[in-house]
Structure formats: C-alpha cells, structure tokens
Amino acid sequence: MKWNAGTLKQALTKKAEDLPSLVLIYGDDAGAVRQYSKSLSSLVCKDFNDPFLSDRISVEDILENSGALKDAASTLSFGGGVRLVRLEGVNGSLNADVLKKVTESVKHCLSEPVEGSVIVISAPGLDAKKALAKNIEKSKIAAAVRCFHDSARDLSQVVREFFQNTGKTVAPDAMAFLTENLGNDREITLRELEKLDTYAGKDKPIALEHCLASIASAPSVNVFKLCDAIGMRNRKEVDLYLNHMLDEGEDLFLASVLVLRHLKRLLKCKELMLTGLNADKAMMKLAPPVMFGKPEFMRQVNGYPVARLKTLHDKFYNMQLESRAGLIPANLVFERSLLGLGS
Numbered sequence: 096m097k098w099n100a101g102t103l104k105q106a107l108t109k110k111a112e113d114l115p116s117l118v119l120i121y122g123d124d125a126g127a128v129r130q131y132s133k134s135l136s137s138l139v140c141k142d143f144n145d146p147f148l149s150d151r152i153s154v155e156d157i158l159e160n161s162g163a164l165k166d167a168a169s170t171l172s173f174g175g176g177v178r179l180v181r182l183e184g185v186n187g188s189l190n191a192d193v194l195k196k197v198t199e200s201v202k203h204c205l206s207e208p209v210e211g212s213v214i215v216i217s218a219p220g221l222d223a224k225k226a227l228a229k230n231i232e233k234s235k236i237a238a239a240v241r242c243f244h245d246s247a248r249d250l251s252q253v254v255r256e257f258f259q260n261t262g263k264t265v266a267p268d269a270m271a272f273l274t275e276n277l278g279n280d281r282e283i284t285l286r287e288l289e290k291l292d293t294y295a296g297k298d299k300p301i302a303l304e305h306c307l308a309s310i311a312s313a314p315s316v317n318v319f320k321l322c323d324a325i326g327m328r329n330r331k332e333v334d335l336y337l338n339h340m341l342d343e344g345e346d347l348f349l350a351s352v353l354v355l356r357h358l359k360r361l362l363k364c365k366e367l368m369l370t371g372l373n374a375d376k377a378m379m380k381l382a383p384p385v386m387f388g389k390p391e392f393m394r395q396v397n398g399y400p401v402a403r404l405k406t407l408h409d410k411f412y413n414m415q416l417e418s419r420a421g422l423i424p425a426n427l428v429f430e431r432s433l434l435g436l437g438s
Contacts, residue, residue, distance in 0.1 A: 096238045103131060103240045111139040111177040115238045116168075117204060117214040119231045121185075122242035125219035126282025131240065132181075132217035139213045140179035148176055154184035154193060157200045164200045168212040178212040185227070187220025198227040205234045245278040253281070257288045264300040268388070272306050275383055317343070318350050322357040326395030355411050360385075362404040364396050 096115065098106075106114060120132045140149045150170065156163040167180045185197060204214060221228060223241055231239040245253060251274050258265055265273070277284045287310055294309035295301055317339045324332035340350060360381055367377035374393050378385035385392050399407075 096235065097232045098238045098240045100127075100131075100240065100242065102238075103135070106238075107134055107138055111213060114139065114177075114213050115236055116208045116210075116212070117201070117216070117231065117234070117237040119216045119218060119228060119237070119239040120242065121216075121218035121221035121228060121239065122223075123220065124242040124244050124279070124281050126280035126284065127242035127245075128217055128219040129282055130285075131242065132215055136179055136181055136215050139177050139215070143179075143181075149179045149181070151181045151183060153182075154189070154197060157182075157197055158193065161196065161200050162203070164214065165204050165207070165209070168204060168209045168214055171211070180212055180214045182214060182216040185216055185218040185221065187218070187222060194225065194227065198225075198230065201227060202230055205230065205237055208236050242281075245281065245284070250274045250278040250284070253284065254288065257285065258292070258301060261292050263292070263295070266300045266302050268303045269301050269306050271388070272303055273310075276306075276310060317345065318353050321350060322354055323391065323395070325354060326357060326361060326392075326398070328398055351411070351414070355408070358404065358408045358411060361392075361396050361399065362401070362408055364392075365399070365401045365404055368396070369401065 103120075114135075118135060120128050120135070122128060136143065143149045143151075150167040152164050152167050160166075164180065164182060168178070170178065182197075182201075185194075189197070201214075201216070218227070223229075228239050228241075231237045251270060254265060254270060254273050254277075273288075277287055291301065291305060291309045295305045298305065317336045321333065321336040321340070324336055340347065363381060364374075364377045364385075367380055368374060372380065374396075375389070378389055378392065
C-alpha cells in the first residue's frame with residue numbers, strides 16, 4: 096500500500112493490532128523519517144529495551160544472515176502483545192548490491208507474513224524508484240510512506256500546530272520568516288521551534304525579533320531591510336543598513352546571498368507578470384510564495400524595468416565570483432556592489 100503522511104497520522108491514533116505487518120518510512124526529509132519512525136515504533140512498543148517485545152535488526156545483520164529479519168518477526172512475544180522489529184541502517188546511499196539483499200529479505204517477509212509483529216523500516220534518502228519501495232507499495236499487508244521536504248504551506252501548518260500546543264500565536268512577519276528559513280529537515284525544524292519558544296518565554300505573539308535572535312540560521316534584521324532598500328532603489332537606506340551591518344560585524348557574504356535571492360524573486364515575479372499573470376498570482380507562483388507584505392513587494396517589482404533587474408542580477412552574481420577569486424577583499428567587493436545596487 097502507498098500511504099501519505101495523513102494516512103500515517105491516522106494510523107498513529109489507532110491500535111498496534113490495526114497496523115500493517117511492515118511499514119517503510121522513507122524520503123528526502125530525514126528528520127520527518129526519523130520522527131515518524133519513532134512515533135510508529137512507540138505505538139507498537141513503549142519500551143524499546145524490552146527484549147520480549149522489541150528487536151532491532153541492522154543491514155549488517157541481513158548481510159550475515161538473509162533470514163534475520165524474518166526470524167526476528169517470527170519470534171513470539173513473551174506474555175502476548177504485538178512485537179516490534181526495527182530495521183535500521185537503510186538509506187539512500189547504500190551500495191546497490193547491499194540494497195538488493197535488503198530488498199530480498201523484505202520480500203521474503205511479505206511473501207510469508209507473520210501475525211503478531213510489525214516491522215518498521217526507517218530509510219532516509221531512499222529513492223521512490225528503488226525496488227524496496229516499489230515492492231512494499233504493491234503489497235496488501237505493508238505500507239510505504241514517503242516523506243517530502245515541507246512546502247511553505249506544510250511548514251506553516253507545522254509552526255501553527257507547534258505554537259497552538261504552547262498557547263501562543265505567530266505574527267505574520269515571523270511566520271513568513273520561519274517558512275523561508277526552516278523546512279529542509281522536520282526534526283531540525285522542531286528543535287528550532289522549541290528553542291524559539293523557550294527564548295520567547297511568556298511573550299505573545301511570537302515576533303520576528305524573537306526569530307532573529309534565536310533561530311540558528313537567522314541573519315540580522317538589517318539584511319532584510321537592506322534587501323528591501325535595494326528593491327525600493329533607496330540609496331540612502333542602502334548606505335544606512337550596510338553601515339549598520341559593518342558596525343555589527345555581520346557576514347557580508349550572507350548578505351550577498353540574500354540580496355541575490357531577493358533580486359531573483361523580483362525578476363521572476365516581473366517575468367511572470369509579462370506572461371499575463373496578475374500581480375497576486377505571480378507572487379503566489381514564487382517559491383516560497385509571497386504571503387505577507389505583498390504591497391511593498393509589488394512596489395519593488397514595479398520600480399524596476401525587467402532589463403534593469405536582469406542587469407543587477409548578473410552584476411551581483413559576477414561580484415560574488417570576483418570575491419571568491421580572492422583578488423580583492425570580499426567585504427570591500429560586497430560593500431561597493433551593495434552601494435551600487437541601490438542606485
């Protein structure tokens with residue numbers, strides 16, 4: 096069977112006896128794979144250290160004994176109850192021959208299912224085209240759940256649910272920041288949200304300032320103001336925020352990356368509008384879409400002819416290449432280019 100995350104979440108509200116005999120959790124978001132695998136395993140067995148109800152099989156065990164997985168699932172649990180078998184070490188970087196042997200071991204379990212046990216396979220980075228995933232999807236007694244990186248919409252839901260549980264709300268600009276700076280790994284995202292919640296303390300709602308002060312990847316708020324100043328072609332404010340960043344010792348290379356990204360978004364929006372899309376639809380087509388501050392973003396888009404945006408983008412990209420060459424100090428290259436972009 097082929098499950099999505101929603102189906103898995105529903106399964107987590109039921110009893111272990113209702114689960115398929117084998118569940119594969121795999122995909123690009125390693126954090127989500129680990130989290131879902133742990134939640135599912137905990138539903139089957141509360142204590143992973145109980146040898147009568149839980150067993151852990153590694154890829155190495157299967158290489159030594161192809162029947163190790165089936166043997167573990169066939170072992171009767173002492174005192175009754177569903178037995179948990181966790182297959183660990185499967186991932187997208189496994190050697191093809193090794194993955195083939197693992198797949199054969201799993202196929203043996205599917206061809207001769209054992210009642211009273213659930214096999215949970217955690218496989219971060221595994222490709223959906225691999226035979227392991229395809230065989231499990233075809234089975235009526237097994238389920239495969241693919242974990243994608245969170246989209247902006249999925250991530251905003253994760254953020255909302257997290258802070259609903261803590262009795263807090265999130266300000267629009269803070270939500271926009273979080274959806275743009277988190278999401279590649281669900282586990283890391285939740286750790287960052289826990290840290291953010293602790294930092295905010297009793298403050299409500301969660302504000303952009305809280306995010307900038309606590310999120311590990313958060314740049315200075317001056318970087319975002321600098322991007323907007325460039326977008327508005329405000330030379331005075333470009334100078335102001337650049338000097339703030341220099342005074343604070345901010346990394347100008349990070350600033351250059353964010354400015355280039357901002358120019359790309361303005362250019363992409365401009366190009367979409369030239370195809371006939373209206374402003375709102377064009378902004379929603381961006382990745383991530385513009386959710387907040389739409390009027391200001393559109394003023395920036397309208398303030399530049401498309402040819403000028405292309406020129407700025409190419410100039411800034413070449414500036415980054417020049418800085419990497421090491422012929423001129425990076426900060427000096429960035430400073431000159433940033434000031435030039437605001438004109």
